Amino acid sequence: MSDQRNSTIRTLRRLWPYVRPHRARMAVVLSATMLAMLCGLGIPLLTQRIVDGPIQHKETAALPWLIIGVLVLGIGEAVLFYIRRKVVARPAAQVEARMRLDLYQRLQRLPVAFHDRWQSGQLLSRGTNDLTTVRRFVAFGMIFLLVNSLVVVVGMGIIASLSPALLVVSLCGALPLIVISYLFEAKFKVIARRAQDQAGDLTTIVEESVLGIRVLKAFGRGPELTNRFLAQARELRSTELNKISILAALWSVLIVLPELSIAGMLGVGAIGIVNGSMTVGTLVAAVAVSAYLRWPIDSIGWLLAETNMSAAALERYWEVIDSPVTITSPASPVPLPVPLRGHVRFEGVRFAFEDGNEVLKGVDLDLRPGETVALVGATGSGKTTLTALVPRLADVTGGRITIDGVDVRDLSLEDLRTVVGTAFEEPVLFSASVTENVGLGVPDVSESAVREALRVARAEEFVDALPWGLATRIGEQGLSLSGGQRQRLALARAVVGRPAVLVLDDPLSALDVHTEAEVEAALRRVLRGVTALVVAHRSSTVQLADRVAMLVDGKITAIGSHRKLLEDNEEYRRLLSSMDSEEIVEEEVAS
Numbered sequence: 131m132s133d134q135r136n137s138t139i140r141t142l143r144r145l146w147p148y149v150r151p152h153r154a155r156m157a158v159v160l161s162a163t164m165l166a167m168l169c170g171l172g173i174p175l176l177t178q179r180i181v182d183g184p185i186q187h188k189e190t191a192a193l194p195w196l197i198i199g200v201l202v203l204g205i206g207e208a209v210l211f212y213i214r215r216k217v218v219a220r221p222a223a224q225v226e227a228r229m230r231l232d233l234y235q236r237l238q239r240l241p242v243a244f245h246d247r248w249q250s251g252q253l254l255s256r257g258t259n260d261l262t263t264v265r266r267f268v269a270f271g272m273i274f275l276l277v278n279s280l281v282v283v284v285g286m287g288i289i290a291s292l293s294p295a296l297l298v299v300s301l302c303g304a305l306p307l308i309v310i311s312y313l314f315e316a317k318f319k320v321i322a323r324r325a326q327d328q329a330g331d332l333t334t335i336v337e338e339s340v341l342g343i344r345v346l347k348a349f350g351r352g353p354e355l356t357n358r359f360l361a362q363a364r365e366l367r368s369t370e371l372n373k374i375s376i377l378a379a380l381w382s383v384l385i386v387l388p389e390l391s392i393a394g395m396l397g398v399g400a401i402g403i404v405n406g407s408m409t410v411g412t413l414v415a416a417v418a419v420s421a422y423l424r425w426p427i428d429s430i431g432w433l434l435a436e437t438n439m440s441a442a443a444l445e446r447y448w449e450v451i452d453s454p455v456t457i458t459s460p461a462s463p464v465p466l467p468v469p470l471r472g473h474v475r476f477e478g479v480r481f482a483f484e485d486g487n488e489v490l491k492g493v494d495l496d497l498r499p500g501e502t503v504a505l506v507g508a509t510g511s512g513k514t515t516l517t518a519l520v521p522r523l524a525d526v527t528g529g530r531i532t533i534d535g536v537d538v539r540d541l542s543l544e545d546l547r548t549v550v551g552t553a554f555e556e557p558v559l560f561s562a563s564v565t566e567n568v569g570l571g572v573p574d575v576s577e578s579a580v581r582e583a584l585r586v587a588r589a590e591e592f593v594d595a596l597p598w599g600l601a602t603r604i605g606e607q608g609l610s611l612s613g614g615q616r617q618r619l620a621l622a623r624a625v626v627g628r629p630a631v632l633v634l635d636d637p638l639s640a641l642d643v644h645t646e647a648e649v650e651a652a653l654r655r656v657l658r659g660v661t662a663l664v665v666a667h668r669s670s671t672v673q674l675a676d677r678v679a680m681l682v683d684g685k686i687t688a689i690g691s692h693r694k695l696l697e698d699n700e701e702y703r704r705l706l707s708s709m710d711s712e713e714i715v716e717e718e719v720a721s
């Protein structure tokens with residue numbers, strides 16, 4: 131359990147660099163809160179003076195000053211709490227915003243392998259729920275845990291100065307409370323973490339069902355997903371209820387113990403007054419201090435719960451922040467060769483996923499400058515994986531890929547991604563204008579460059595016909611475009627920086643005959659003059675290539691022109707026939 135507590139403290143301590151820039155404000159917050167609580171604690175002492183002075187001696191001369199004193203302390207407490215609230219808002223919001231920015235930036239830098247492994251809902255819930263929990267802790271939990279603990283100590287000190295006997299009674303209530311809180315903390319942390327993870331899973335289900343709404347509707351799978359959602363929500367609910375029942379048990383102890391100690395104080399105090407060892411004012415003051423300490427004491431359990439929830443939230447946050455960014459620029463990158471020819475070589479390239487699944491087992495392939503090579507292979511043979519290695523979306527686990535003789539890992543990532551343009555099978559558009567979508571990889575891209583890329587990708591005409599032309603907002607929150615239009619924009623995005631090398635994951639697959647023809651024409655122009663590796667899922671893509679390379683069992687087993695391979699290679703013919711209908715292949719062989 132002490133290990134767990136140490137880990138909580140370690141996790142919370144890592145928050146300091148975020149809080150540090152706001153330390154002056156946080157010091158003001160802490161002092162204002164402490165002073166406010168001390169004002170509150172001062173009032174029972176003045177009450178004692180009033181009871182033992184003016185009331186006991188029926189002498190009212192000092193009464194107005196004492197009343198003014200109570201008023202000043204009361205108003206002081208209110209003003210200081212107001213200051214606390216006002217001052218704390220900004221640093222807490224800034225800590226949250228800074229942490230969210232760091233998380234976002236980390237997510238951008240983390241390799242694709244990380245994103246393959248993590249559910250996006252888990253990442254979303256870290257950036258939302260968890261950081262809100264942390265903000266609450268910075269603004270409230272952290273301050274009050276410190277201040278309330280101090281106030282309890284000061285309050286106990288006051289009771290001790292009033293009457294040591296009453297302190298003993300008070301401590302009889304407080305000590306079991308500390309033990310119970312200690313035991314509670316460990317148990318609560320585990321359950322708080324479980325609740326946060328389950329909330330992440332629930333977010334994933336919601337996100338997936340929103341993104342896949344068309345598929346779900348088309349296949350009538352809505353009810354099934356609703357059931358999955360319900361099951362996950364039930365799990366979360368039962369964890370939350372469990373959390374509440376632990377808290378409820380703690381609270382009942384927290385409420386009962388101070389009541390018992392006040393009852394004890396009244397008993398001991400009454401005996402003291404009767405035998406003359408205590409004044410009425412002392413008892414009134416001690417009971418008033420005890421009553422004042424009710425909230426600080428009651429809140430400690432709840433604040434510990436908040437602290438544990440924040441520690442669990444932070445742990446989840448650090449899990450992402452601490453994930454290693456494996457794909458980075460080298461310390462001293464090799465400058466790009468000038469002039470760049472775009473000669474790409476795969477030399478004994480191997481690639482294994484983290485689970486040990488080796489997909490590429492020594493790929494040798496030479497792409498001469500300016501030529502287009504189509505990559506074919508059975509589904510799941512590793513074509514997409516191979517193309518992802520060129521712009522370093524993942525790194526080879528053996529061998530190397532060179533561009534004009536330079537290992538891609540020796541180039542800076544910026545240079546590499548300027549040299550290599552990419553387009554994926556699924557053209558992802560962002561909720562932004564056409565210009566922003568096309569110019570994604572080129573900072574401060576000019577309108578003429580975007581237009582040129584659109585022209586090459588044969589997209590200019592339909593973009594001009596959009597309601598606001600280049601400024602039209604497309605993507606999820608904008609105008610929907612057809613599959614062919616999206617693909618052409620993705621091609622324009624790939625060529626806008628005039629890359630010397632293109633890697634394309636079949637832009638023709640998943641298109642209907644009409645749109646395929648449009649994109650094929652676009653592709654023909656895009657491929658002109660660049661070195662390109664194009665994954666081909668159908669023979670129409672293959673026919674755009676100068677040569678075709680066949681990937682079988684993690685190696686290139688044949689390379690040559692489409693026609694030659696069709697004539698000579700039985701396996702190639704079989705592969706193509708599985709891509710398209712057999713007649714087309716037979717027709718081609720016959721012609």
Ligand SMILES: Nc1ncnc2c1ncn2[C@@H]1O[C@H](COP(=O)(O)OP(=O)(O)OP(=O)(O)O)[C@@H](O)[C@H]1O
Nearest residue numbers: 246483485487489508509510511512513514515516
């Ligand atoms: N993150 C991963 N971890 C482990 N194996 C993976 C991972 N991603 C993909 N694979 C496996 O690697 C193999 C190659 O996948 P890849 O997508 O490169 O094939 P492909 O040839 O492009 O397939 P397709 O033609 O269907 O698009 C597949 O068997 C796939 O199941």
